[in-house]
Amino acid sequence: MSRTLVVVSAGLSSPSSTRLLGDRLAQAAARETGAAIEVVELRDLATDIANNLVTGFPSPQLGDAVETVTRADGLIVVTPIFNASYSGLFKSFFDVIEAGSLQGKPVLIAATAGTARHSLALEFALRPLFAYLRADVMPTAVFAASRDWGASDGPDGDLTARIERAAGELAAAVSGRPAAPAVAEEDEFVPFDQQLARLGITSSR
Template identity: 65%
Template sequence: MSEREIVVISAGLSNPSSTRMLADRLAAATARLSPVDVRVVELRDHAKDIANNFVTGFPSPELEEVLEAVREADGLIAITPIFQASYSGLFKSFFDVLDKDALAGKPVVIGATGGSARHSLALEHAMRPMFAYLHAVVAPTSVYAASEDWATGGDSTLADRVERAAGELAALIDQRPAVRAPDPFEEPVPFEQLLAQQSN
């Protein structure tokens, strides 16, 4: 069985960040359950390119390569810090420049980090509706990690949620046909049709 690829989108702003820590935990748990290659994208590394894309209407080569990786991925892990009771502006901006159909039917696990557990509802009132609008298949379990979850290396409740969400993502990926770029030579235009087009 060939390996699938998942792309991990981390919108953490610091280095290291709790957002990246949660992203890595979810990626590692998914890889234990399903044969997947993992690619991590730190959005802070592409912040200027994302902003320029809004102004020019075109992505830089580096940003286009990331967007293409997301389009071709078999699954997505999307993690953001919570600011003002919602996802970060950088996180939203990235998905604003992504093609509107890029996530259609794609399995996604959503997660977030914040200073207090009271911000956890942002996953359900902000993130899940956004991915539903983009026609992604969002795993039932979302994962929120508050500051206290990291105080002792992450409590067992967080670990349980990570494992459950990873299991759901792995199952969704395994049930879905592998994503691959269309082969322009797979269904060539018949020679007679090409001749007819030239004669017209």
């Protein structure tokens, strides 16, 4: 059964360094696992996420995105850092995911920002978030400041080396797990009265 890696990108521009970092991490991990790559762009779902937080009902597009994330064999989550933490859009998306859906799922956390001063947000914001969601968070987190792009030696060493190390950890975690089950093409629809009848309950109107 084939495996799937899903990139969740909270970049706000197009193109964005956040999406670029996610793509590079996914490509590096896919080289080792042969997994397919899917991308969830939160920028395209911003209105749907806000509506769901208010109404409790996801749009079809948001529902598909949540299912893509929860059925993934491994996740790469990337956010820009604003005010020393993940973006509100990033947090809001994971707020609408049902509790327990990410339990045990390998997750590689990554972030981008203008300067390296924001790099600790990975450890005091993102890692605790996914630990709370009971995901299996990879030991190596990847941060890319503006000066890392195209530089041979960033503040924490070469960006490419960090990407390869983190992607290797994710690939090992994903390869050690059974592949996620395939999505059924269509669930059987059972009318409510029939469901009650199976339980020996007579409906009253």
